[in-house]
Each structure stands twice: as C-alpha cells, then as structure tokens.
Amino acid sequence: MIAELGSFALILALAFAAAQTGLSAFARARRSSVLAAAGEGAALASFAGVAIAFACLIHAFVTSDFSVANVAQNSHTEKPMLYKVAGAWGSHEGSILLWCFILTGYGAAAATLGRGLPQGLKALMVSVQGALGTVFLAYTVFASNPLLRLASPPVEGHSLNPLLQDPALAIHPPFLYSGYVGMSVVFSLAVAALIEGRVDAAWARWVRPWALAAWSFLTVGITLGAFWAYYELGWGGWWFWDPVENASFMPWLIATALLHSAIVTEKRGALAGWTLFLALGAFTFSMLGAFLVRSGVLTSVHAFAVDPKRGVLLLIILGVTAGSAFSLFAWRAPKLSPGGVFAPISRESALVLNNILLAAATATVLLGTLYPLIRQAATGEAISVGPPYFNLTFAPLMAALAILLPAGPLLAWKRGDLRGVGQRLWVAALAAFGCGLLTYAFVSPKKALGALGVTIGAWLVLGAVAEVIERTRAFRVSPADSWRRLTGLPRGAWGMTLAHLGLGVFVLGACVELGWKGEAAEALPLGGSVNVAGYHLVLETVGPVDGPNFDAEQASIRITREGQPVCIAEPNRRFYPAGNQTVSGIAICYRGASHLYVVLGERRETTPDAQGRGGTPVWLVRAYWNPWASLIFLGPVIMALGGLTSLSDRRMRLGVARPRKDRRGDQPA
C-alpha cells in the first residue's frame, strides 16, 4: 500500500512539474503575477510529491518489504539500519529518485527564495527548473521507478554490494547530488537570462549564491568520495583518474571557473557571454556525469548501478536539454554587450587567465575520459588513457594556475600594478621558495618534483596570508587599526581567502603524499614483523569477529617506532555471505597529519621444508606510509568552508542598486 502511495505521489509530482513549466512560462508571456504564483505553488507541490515518494521508498527499505523489486535487489534483513536507509539510494532507481528529490527541492527553494528577482526572469527560471524536473521525473516514472512491486516476492533480499556498505554511503551521495543538481538553478537562471536577453551585474549577483552553494556541496561530495575510495579499496590511493571520478570533477572545474567569471560580470559587467556559457556548462557536465556513471559506456572501478539500456535514455535527456540550451546561447549571446574594458595587467585579466586554465584543465579531463570512446568509434582501435596522461597535462596546467593565483586578488580592477603586487608578495615568494629548498635539502629521499610541489603549496598558503595582511594593512598601521580592519572584513573576502588557503593545504598534502609515500608488504606468521618508514609492525593475533551481516578475520598489529609504542592497528577481512563477497577493512593509525595505513591480506600456509617443518599459517600484511595524507582531505573541506562563508555574506541578501528607469534596456558599462 505504501509503495503504491509513493508511486502515486511520484506521478503527481511529475504532473505538478509539468504544470510548473507551463504556468510559469505563461506567467511570463502574460506578465501575470497570479499565474507566476501558481507556477511557484506547483514547484512546491512537485517537491512535496517527490519527498513523499522518497519517504515511501525509505520506508520500504527500513521494513525490508521485499515485494518491492528495488528492495529485494538491494537490501537484506540482516543489514544494519544505517545501510537499509542509505541503501535507498544505493541503486540506479534509488539514486535517480534522490536526484529528483534534490532537483525539485532546489526548484522549490528557488521559487521561495528568489524574491528580489524581476518577475519575468523569476517566472522563466521557475519554468525552466520545472522543465528539468519534468524530464527527470518522467524518466523516473516511466523507465526507472524504484517502487515497482514483484509478482512473487522473495523471502530474503540480495543485499547491497558490500563495498557500498559503509557510513560514507549515507552522506557521500546526498552531498554529491546536492552539488550536481544545484547547478540546475544556475542553468535555469542562465536560460531565463538568455530568453530575457539581459545579463547584468544584478543577474551575476543572483547566480552567485546558487553557484556557491552547489560548488561547496560538490567539493565536500567529491572529497568524501575520495576519502571513501581511499579507505575502502585498500590500495592506499585516493584519486585514480577514473571515469566516475572525472565525471564529478568536470562540473566542479566548470563551477570553479563560473564562480570567478561571475565576479567579473558582477563587478565590471564584462564576460557576460562567457559566464552564461559556464552556467549552462556546469549542469551539462553534471548530466554528462549522471550518464557516464550509469550507462556503462566507460569502465570504472567505482561502477555502480550500470544499465546500458537506460543509459541511452539519459543520453537523450542530456542531448535535448543541453542541445536546446546551447542553441539558445548561440542565438542570443552575440547580442550581449561586451561590458567594461580592462588593461592587460588587471584583476579582470587575472580572472580570465584563471578561466582559460580551468577550461583547459576541464578539456584534459573531458578528453582523457571520452577520447578512448571517440577513437574506438572512429577507427575501431582501443586505447587507454590512464593517470600518466593526466599527470602530463592536468598537473602542469594546475601548477601554472597555482603559481599565478596569489597575485590575482592583489591586482586592482581595470588597471593593476604589477610592481605593487611584487612588493606585497616577495616575502611570501621567498619564504615559499625557502620551504622548497629546505625540503629538497633535508628530506630523504631527495625528490625534485615533490620539493617543487611543496614550494607551490607553501606559495598558495603564504599568498592567502599575504592577502589578509594586505587587506588589514598589518605592520603598516597600528595593531589596533589592523584589528579593526580584520574584524571588519566582509565574509566574501574571508571566503575567498579560505578557499585559496584550502587549495594550498590540498596541494601540500597531495605533493608530500605522492612524493614520499612508503609501502611494504610481507607474508607474516604470528609474531612476524615488517617495517615501513621507520615504523615497526608486529602481527600479534588474528581472530574471528562476528559482524551483523558478515564474518570477519581481524588482526591485531602492534606498531612501534624506535621501541616506543605507537598504536594497535586492527585491519580485517570481511566475508559477506549474502553476496558471497570478501572485502578488506583497512586500519589507519593517524600520526599527526600522516597516515599509517594497514591492510590485512589473505591467509596462506608456508610450504613445509625437507624436514617437514613449516606449514604454519601466514597472513599477507600490506602497510603504507602516507605522509600528510590528512591535508588532502582537509584542504577541500577548508575550500568548501570558504564557499559557505562567502555564502553568508550579507551582500548575497542585498540586491544591486537597480539602474534608473531612463537607462532601462541598456547594460551597465
């Protein structure tokens, strides 16, 4: 009964989304505030419908109602409650429903929160958002309904892939989707602006909070995913340049570019066309990601919910939505005003440079992901594009971006002064260079690239500090005056500083981890030991452990350094009878920001020697020393915090001064 109620609510939601599209578009055509209000009401109703459907699906999972096909395929009575709930979005159908839930949620939020927007623009935005909702809800209802019943329900479910049975499943997809789908509001605003034919500073300011929120969610979502892969896959790695990772990274890169170009449009009225292009691009890449991940056209270590047949439908949705939006762009964008002029050395130029490098970086990720497909289709030859390609293309582009970054915020609008920037940054540059030199001189083994990475990371961190010093005039005015300036800094400024600082922290972590990671693996008998990076690991005991829905073998490994106890690592190997799968549960010993990462491998018997000795059990133990690995995950969290800080700036809640009536129709210069 409850599943049917959910299906019914889902169909109602589809009808409301369609009504939202029509009513709001009509409201714009007729300039009717009554119709506009009706469209907004439909947006709320559509969200309510999907929320009910989603609640019904979670109910079916929680109560293990195996007459619902999706539950039978992805759940099990013995599965812990957390994974029963999170399992609701662990499958294709469920994850698309989560997508729709967030999409209509953003639609409802945009309809309620967008009070400051001009009526016409707002009605169009709500209409476009409704159209997106209609498309995805139609897909859910007709091709991917998670609430369908089975004619003969099984007694027990198939359970969820053990690799997905992790607390991260509860939080990673909601964050990631909030990021992906948040770009839909930006997309709708861009389409609305193109139809209205007017893009100005006010528009850029309205886009900003949505782009910031989506970007922050996406940053956290990707980081959670990387951390999840780091401790789940048991290789000690955190980023594999895998198609699924790339699919989430492309919208992030585009959204990052958008956040920067929108500043130029907001402050100087320039780059309007490019900002629109990025606004359309961010959600297009989100949809491309949804297609790539679910269609199975690319092989991935993180493949889940793959279904080629429905992949075609997703491709059609992508083609129609993005195709019509970019056609509209090609038609209307040339009429937009070019906006204010600027000198070669200026904040505008710096932000354009940022955008060029981010666009090129997106191109590397896109080409690296899709080129094997293109080449296969064109010539029939299969090639692989693996991590080495990205290291050779993406890394230098990002290095160039990072080297230029600290100068950007110190340049003035319109016409900057390079010498002034040099005066403010030489201390930071010298210190960063010193960090690199010291690293090269004193850290063994000597790694030139690692030391270069440390230099760049330190440069970013110190550059962010130099930026705050500049803003507060520290060391040039009295400390009290500086303090007053510091507390008076707008949240937007803090947000930017935090985001840039977070990037620096990430670069430091990533370069140190990649440069100086250590690895050791041995087959150990009880009492046997292995050394990695100065740590001494002794396998003390191995015993059975009963999990809620798995049986495990758990080791106790005592770790010491120079005779001093450090910690006890307890990695395990879990066997899940429901899916007949074995998964290793790694153990991490945190040493400051560094990780000692321990994996318990299979159990073997040593071959007896001629005297018949041996035949004792040994366990394959792998240990990785991942120096500064915490910074890799901490850096993006700081970046996302920067995004949220910026979002809380009161500027976001204030409108831009409207141009006077007599200037209506022109774009501010």
Add this chain to the structure above:
Amino acid sequence: MRLRTLAAMFAGVLCIAAAADPADRLADPAQEARARAIFADVRCLVCQNESIDDSEAELAGDLRKVVREQVKAGRSDAEIKRFLTDRYGEFVLMTPAFSLGNLALWGGPFLVVVLGAGLLLGRLRNRPGEVELSAEDTERVKRLSESDPA
C-alpha cells in the same frame, strides 16, 4: 545485472594477491622497483580500469609474472612495453602513445589555452585606447571641475 557478475568476479579473484605479494618479488630491489614502475603503466585487461599494480585478478598476476621475467632478463622498459603492445595492442598501456591518432588528445588542452589566450589578446587589443584629450577638452574639464558646486 553487471554489478553482480562483477561482485562474483571479485569474490573469485580475491585469493590471488596483488603486486606487492612477497612471494613473487624479484630478489634485486632495483629490478623490483623497475618492475613496479612498469606495472603502474600496464592495464589489467579484464578489470574495471585498474593497472596490474593495483589489480588482484588472475590475468594481472600473469602479466606481472611476464614483466618481472623480462626485467630479470635485462630487457629495457621500452622493449617490455613494445612486447606488451605487440601482444595486446595499444590498449594495454595506461599512457596513450604520442601518435597522430592521439593528436587531438594531447593537443586539445594546448589548443584551449592558445584559443583562450588569443581571445583575451583580441579583447585587450580592441579596447578603446586612452583618449588623448585635446588642449580645448582639458581646458573644459578643468573649467567644469572647478565650477562644480560640491
């Protein structure tokens, strides 16, 4: 359902250990390090986008054996990679070749940078220069700013 077959595959192959397995290691640490570096660039052909350095599949184990034997026999990295591509095609290497067929792949990002830089330069060149004021205009500006009531 693909996921389940994959899962079954995983269960089947987990008894074979990955690249770090001490039992297969070469005696000479320098040779072993070279072999490991090559592993990272060789794709496990039956896996879901993994190198043979990461994979625990049986075929990955076989390929590791081949590579280790060749390293031990003193073959160069290039020779070993050529041996692999002759056998399995370009697909087996994680690094795409610098070939004409991959021109768009390697050149694409570079093209974006050049195109972007070109657009920026065009924009900067087309900006109306600082207009040189005539003596008469300067005089007018001066007069206007002086007569400003504020």
